[in-house]
Amino acid sequence: MDYKKYISEKAAAEGLSAEEIYSSVALPPDPAMGDYALPCFRFAKALRKSPVAIAQDIAANFSADGVIEKAEAVNGYVNFTVNKGALAREVLKEVLSAGESYGSSREGEGKTVCIDYSSVNIAKPFHIGHLSTTAIGSALYKIFSFLGYRAVGINHLGDYGTQFGKLICAYKHWGDREEVEKGGIHAVNDLYVRFNSEATEDMEREAREYFRLIESGDKEANALFDWFKELTLKYVKGIYKKLNVTFDSYAGERFYTDKMQPVIDELRQKGLLKESEGAQIVDLEPYGMPPCLILRSDGASLYATRDLAAAIYRKNTYDFYKCLYVVAYQQNLHFRQVFKVLELMGREWAKDLVHVAYGMVSLEDGAMSTRKGKVVWLEDVINRCVEKAYGIISEKNPELENKREVAEKVGVGAVIFGALYNSKIKDIVFSYDKVLSFEGETSVYVQYTCARANSVLEKGGIPSAYSVPELLPQEAEVVKALAAFPQAVKDAAEKYEPSVVARYAVDLAQKFNKFYFDCKILSAEGDRKDFRLALTAAALTALKNALGLLGIGVPDKM
Numbered sequence: 001m002d003y004k005k006y007i008s009e010k011a012a013a014e015g016l017s018a019e020e021i022y023s024s025v026a027l028p029p030d031p032a033m034g035d036y037a038l039p040c041f042r043f044a045k046a047l048r049k050s051p052v053a054i055a056q057d058i059a060a061n062f063s064a065d066g067v068i069e070k071a072e073a074v075n076g077y078v079n080f081t082v083n084k085g086a087l088a089r090e091v092l093k094e095v096l097s098a099g100e101s102y103g104s105s106r107e108g109e110g111k112t113v114c115i116d117y118s119s120v121n122i123a124k125p126f127h128i129g130h131l132s133t134t135a136i137g138s139a140l141y142k143i144f145s146f147l148g149y150r151a152v153g154i155n156h157l158g159d160y161g162t163q164f165g166k167l168i169c170a171y172k173h174w175g176d177r178e179e180v181e182k183g184g185i186h187a188v189n190d191l192y193v194r195f196n197s198e199a200t201e202d203m204e205r206e207a208r209e210y211f212r213l214i215e216s217g218d219k220e221a222n223a224l225f226d227w228f229k230e231l232t233l234k235y236v237k238g239i240y241k242k243l244n245v246t247f248d249s250y251a252g253e254r255f256y257t258d259k260m261q262p263v264i265d266e267l268r269q270k271g272l273l274k275e276s277e278g279a280q281i282v283d284l285e286p287y288g289m290p291p292c293l294i295l296r297s298d299g300a301s302l303y304a305t306r307d308l309a310a311a312i313y314r315k316n317t318y319d320f321y322k323c324l325y326v327v328a329y330q331q332n333l334h335f336r337q338v339f340k341v342l343e344l345m346g347r348e349w350a351k352d353l354v355h356v357a358y359g360m361v362s363l364e365d366g367a368m369s370t371r372k373g374k375v376v377w378l379e380d381v382i383n384r385c386v387e388k389a390y391g392i393i394s395e396k397n398p399e400l401e402n403k404r405e406v407a408e409k410v411g412v413g414a415v416i417f418g419a420l421y422n423s424k425i426k427d428i429v430f431s432y433d434k435v436l437s438f439e440g441e442t443s444v445y446v447q448y449t450c451a452r453a454n455s456v457l458e459k460g461g462i463p464s465a466y467s468v469p470e471l472l473p474q475e476a477e478v479v480k481a482l483a484a485f486p487q488a489v490k491d492a493a494e495k496y497e498p499s500v501v502a503r504y505a506v507d508l509a510q511k512f513n514k515f516y517f518d519c520k521i522l523s524a525e526g527d528r529k530d531f532r533l534a535l536t537a538a539a540l541t542a543l544k545n546a547l548g549l550l551g552i553g554v555p556d557k558m
Contacts, residue, residue: 003080015043016047021038034080038080050076051076054076085470088475091483106148114314114324115144118133122164123164123192135551136498141246143489143549160306161253163192164211215257243416264305266345270346281293311342311353386408389411389414392436406558409552414444415435417552423499441503446509456533466533475531477511
């Protein structure tokens with residue numbers, strides 16, 4: 001049951017709509033205050049009453065029933081206490097019958113959400129700086145799909161620019177095809193790093209000429225570029241498989257080469273394109289932004305040109321409800337400019353474009369630069385986490401079967417969760433010790449909780465029938481947490497914030513563990529035992545579903 005909806009419909013009064021109330025109903029900071037709270041301050045002006053009087057009126061008119069036990073007015077708030085027995089009966093029935101679809105909905109049916117994320121650069125290995133965009137985008141893809149939307153994952157490959165001329169030049173001077181095939185993407189990157197440290201002026205000119213040859217369709221130059229791209233995609237797809245990440249499109253910057261001119265023509269036709277120091281710009285000064293550069297003085301396109309073409313292509317191709325760009329906060333101005341230019345072009349759907357900004361991620365020893373060769377590869381971070389997880393698991397449970405498989409799920413999960421637990425806008429300093437801790441707010445803690453619940457169910461089984469007794473506080477807290485999962489998923493989608501689901505998983509795990517330690521399960525008697533086994537099964541289901549939305553697997557044993 002949607003308790004917020006139930007409360008808002010019952011509490012609606014003359015002058016207040018159920019929709020207005022629904023948006024205000026929240027969870028109180030202290031569970032002792034009740035299960036839901038309705039602050040009445042925002043209604044004072046419309047009703048011409050004090051918040052205290054409004055709260056008292058709503059509470060007085062809110063008769064107790066089988067769903068809500070109590071409505072109490074306190075200092076301008078109405079605190080609602082739910083009938084826990086009724087809640088437990090409803091929630092357990094829903095969770096256990098729905099299983100892996102618990103928390104899902106069909107609210108997005110018929111709507112498409114495009115999600116642009118990861119966007120790796122061709123011929124460069126996947127470094128830790130790509131972790132956040134990849135993990136956040138993948139989680140949003142899964143969350144929107146879970147809510148019934150058609151999610152379209154787009155990897156907007158960085159496959160355009162003078163660096164590819166540099167690569168071809170470096171390969172021509174120093175490369176060996178057999179060695180590059182053997183070394184893969186790392187061998188290609190070594191050539192790029194070497195070029196930036198050793199290239200002469202003649203080689204720089206040669207590199208510019210090779211890029212011109214790529215653009216003009218030269219057969220040899222494009223064959224080399226396609227080879228670099230093939231090596232890159234083979235490499236990154238292996239990492240995506242480990243991280244449980246999928247894409248529906250790998251249309252990168254180069255894909256839009258022949259789609260930019262119509263955009264430029266339209267800008268010129270609508271009088272939006274102006275010349276400035278030889279370059280072509282759209283003046284955004286009236287909107288508090290610097291000009292949006294469309295063409296450089298030499299006629300070359302820029303990121304904005306390609307992003308304008310990409311947005312129009314995506315709307316025409318997918319007719320999206322929303323199009324999300326999961327890109328670091330340093331690009332805030334760029335996306336504000338691109339969205340404003342589309343609005344000035346008369347694209348009313350520009351309002352449906354969303355920049356999902358995130359903070360930077362680094363290891364404890366600082367940031368990285370690909371050009372200088374000082375970079376931490378994401379595959380190395382994943383492998384190190386998996387190895388450390390294997391060591392910890394081997395020490396804690398030396399007799400465990402399939403330790404390697406378990407370590408893979410634990411290590412990879414730790415990497416993903418480390419990128420998703422905090423609000424996406426925060427900068428992250430990645431710590432191996434913290435993300436692999438069995439205690440605290442980590443995926444390992446949640447996975448271990450799942451293994452604990454699974455062990456209980458292996459011994460006790462899942463009862464085919466059970467009755468709901470008068471709940472103890474520890475049981476009631478688990479029930480309330482279970483009931484909150486569907487709303488947590490919705491909130492994560494509405495805020496484009498997977499950390500809502502990550503934090504939910506930790507909260508439920510903490511409440512289940514308190515229940516596990518304080519209340520006997522297998523040694524309980526009669527109806528109480530059956531109820532507690534059912535509660536354990538429901539908690540395991542919700543935890544698995546939450547971690548699944550983040551792309552994290554759950555071992556049966558740890």
